[in-house]
Amino acid sequence: MSNDVYGYLLPDLNKDFADQLERYIEANSLNIQKIGKHDLFNYPLDLIPNKCAFVFDIADGPNSINATYLIDYNEYDPDTADIGFPANPKERLNILIDTLIDMIKITNASKMVVSMTECNQIEIIKRINFSEMRDVIHADFEEYQGPPDTLYEIIC
DSSP states (O other), rough: OEEEEEEESSSSSOOHHHHHHHHHHHHHHHEEEOOOGGGGGGGGGGGSOOOOEEEEEESSSSOSSSSSHHOOOOOOOTTTTSSSOOOHHHHEEEEEHHHHHHHHHHHTTEEEEEEEETTTTTOOEEEEEEEGGHHHHHHHHHHSSSSSHHHHHHHE
16 A cells, blocks of 8 residues: 655746755655655646646655655654654644645745545546545545545645
8 A cells, every 4th residue: 555645836946946846745744755746646637737836755764755744644653653644644844845835935936736645546536626635634634534536626
């Protein structure tokens, strides 16, 4: 099982925004990697960026390749779990959402498209406003009690 978070920011980043984002990524405890648009698995063709975009993948930490703990939505025993994150799934999801919000604000993005899936399966596409992002994502995780297999088109 692989929990994945990947997406892109538009418009193309100018040098100042790209430099600011790079500094943020270097200082962030999550593993945010720039990837190619061909790595946007199961994205519908109309949501693959046809111009330059900052395409990214987010994993749990420096040595992680996926977002297992960020989006698994399991409650861990805080006394025995050594996952490097809070035991509460809502708190872990907030870490991810805060990171996405920071990325949008740092780059002055007009749009972010991001998927949160188990095994790269996109079942639902939602177009939402930036202001409702946190509430919608939390509601989806509550409903599914795990990754909602949803692609979010976030309009800023």
